[in-house]
Amino acid sequence: MKEYQIALYPGDGIGPEVTDQAVRVLDAAAKKTGGFALRFTSFPWGANYFAEHGRVMAADFLEVLRPFEAMFLGAVGWPEKIPDHITLTPLIRIRQTFDQYACVRPARLFPGVRSPLRSDAPIDMVVVRENSEGEYIDNGGRFKVGRPEEFAVQTALHTRRGIERILKFSFELARTRRSRLTMITKSNAQKYGYVLWDEILEEMRGQFPDVTTDKQHIDAAALNFVRRPEHFDVVVASNLFGDILTDLSAGIIGGMGLAPSANLNPERQFPSLFEPVHGSAPDIAGKGIANPIAAILGAAMMLDWIGEKESAARIDQAVERTLKDGARTPDLGGRLSTSQMTDATIQNL
Ligand code: NAI
Ligand code: MG
Numbered sequence: 001m002k003e004y005q006i007a008l009y010p011g012d013g014i015g016p017e018v019t020d021q022a023v024r025v026l027d028a029a030a031k032k033t034g035g036f037a038l039r040f041t042s043f044p045w046g047a048n049y050f051a052e053h054g055r056v057m058a059a060d061f062l063e064v065l066r067p068f069e070a071m072f073l074g075a076v077g078w079p080e081k082i083p084d085h086i087t088l089t090p091l092i093r094i095r096q097t098f099d100q101y102a103c104v105r106p107a108r109l110f111p112g113v114r115s116p117l118r119s120d121a122p123i124d125m126v127v128v129r130e131n132s133e134g135e136y137i138d139n140g141g142r143f144k145v146g147r148p149e150e151f152a153v154q155t156a157l158h159t160r161r162g163i164e165r166i167l168k169f170s171f172e173l174a175r176t177r178r179s180r181l182t183m184i185t186k187s188n189a190q191k192y193g194y195v196l197w198d199e200i201l202e203e204m205r206g207q208f209p210d211v212t213t214d215k216q217h218i219d220a221a222a223l224n225f226v227r228r229p230e231h232f233d234v235v236v237a238s239n240l241f242g243d244i245l246t247d248l249s250a251g252i253i254g255g256m257g258l259a260p261s262a263n264l265n266p267e268r269q270f271p272s273l274f275e276p277v278h279g280s281a282p283d284i285a286g287k288g289i290a291n292p293i294a295a296i297l298g299a300a301m302m303l304d305w306i307g308e309k310e311s312a313a314r315i316d317q318a319v320e321r322t323l324k325d326g327a328r329t330p331d332l333g334g335r336l337s338t339s340q341m342t343d344a345t346i347q348n349l
Helices: 014-033 047-053 061-065 084-097 160-175 193-205 218-227 239-252 293-306 309-324 338-347
Strands: 002-011 036-042 070-075 102-108 124-130 140-143 151-154 180-185 212-217 234-237 260-264 272-276
Touching: 002 014, 014 036, 014 070, 014 293, 014 309, 014 338, 047 084, 061 084, 070 293, 102 160, 102 239, 102 293, 124 160, 124 239, 160 180, 160 193, 160 234, 180 193, 180 218, 180 239, 193 212, 212 218, 218 234, 218 239, 234 239, 260 293, 272 293, 293 309, 293 338, 309 338
Parallel strands: 002 036, 002 070, 070 272, 124 234, 180 212, 180 234
Antiparallel strands: 102 124, 102 260, 140 151, 260 272
16 A cells, blocks of 8 residues: 655645645545555644744744655635735745746636636636746845835846746646647846747747647736636746736636645655645635635645546546536535535545
8 A cells, every 4th residue: 555645734714724625535535546545744834833933834844844745735824913925935935945846727617617707618727837936036125224215126037947947847738738838928028037938938849849839928818818718728927927827717717716736846856735726815714614626626636746646537526526516615606614515525536
């Protein structure tokens, strides 16, 4: 029997609520499929840990996490207790230290779920967000603080190596799907970083003649996600643009409660991290009404990544059937609680 060591970081707000449900589904799927088991180690990091220790995660969190097969994160952040940039900093360090440069965020309109868009066009895209550099590196400073001439500098970093590897990953992903790749930049207004993206796409296209490519600026892409979402297959974007676009892609498939995310180290030198796209949702935390599906789909992505593909597919199909049957939490207009929604999913495994 294979055993996988999984680190859990349930976090804050609805993070622990949805993590518990994802674990229930993972265990049930492992039992159904057989042949493997997941061993979870849960870490009490986040806002409460901060109140007690003055830090969001243990000082040696990177060393603690390194030996695990994979990590699962609920969500972190509690703006009333800690400024968000403090809570989120260790998370960005995890992504960068473990070189989780490919953030993969599928957005699929499930049968029976209503998109807020008026059209019924099928939506089935994956946004690949560059996750290791770009606009989110810690590079800049505040100067003349508090004076009228105060200024802040925050500089993005786009490396050839970083762009090449995320484009390669995206091309290869497109090949496993509908062979269409759309790259999002703002190279008309930012002529250094994003023009480098444009040039590298041009250079690489020849290696993937079977993949159709196009380029869109972020503003046009925002419109097109709404106007003709069915056009998109694999979308690749820089860190910031991928972040923004994946709230939009989640929105058009029915909301944050349905959108999973994988932060992958494709070379598998380090553990990868799986999570829902959503945050800690303080507005609904503690009520037992959070939609667990985003976390459950994130858990399925984790199984797929560690090699338990049959179980992963089983969970995806169970979610699809559950939604088709009409099971709904309040964010989707229904009345099921978080755990009832999970019960329905487990029944469909
Ligand atoms: P959010 O994603 O937590 O919530 C946005 C809206 O979507 C809220 O109305 C919320 O109720 C709803 N929502 C989110 N997940 C849901 C679910 N599973 N079921 C039903 N409704 C759901 O984003 P927000 O409010 O901007 O941020 C809250 C906190 O989360 C902040 O501290 C933020 O920094 C943090 N955050 C953390 C992330 C992470 O841990 N990876 C990602 C995004 C935000
Ligand atoms: Mg985001």
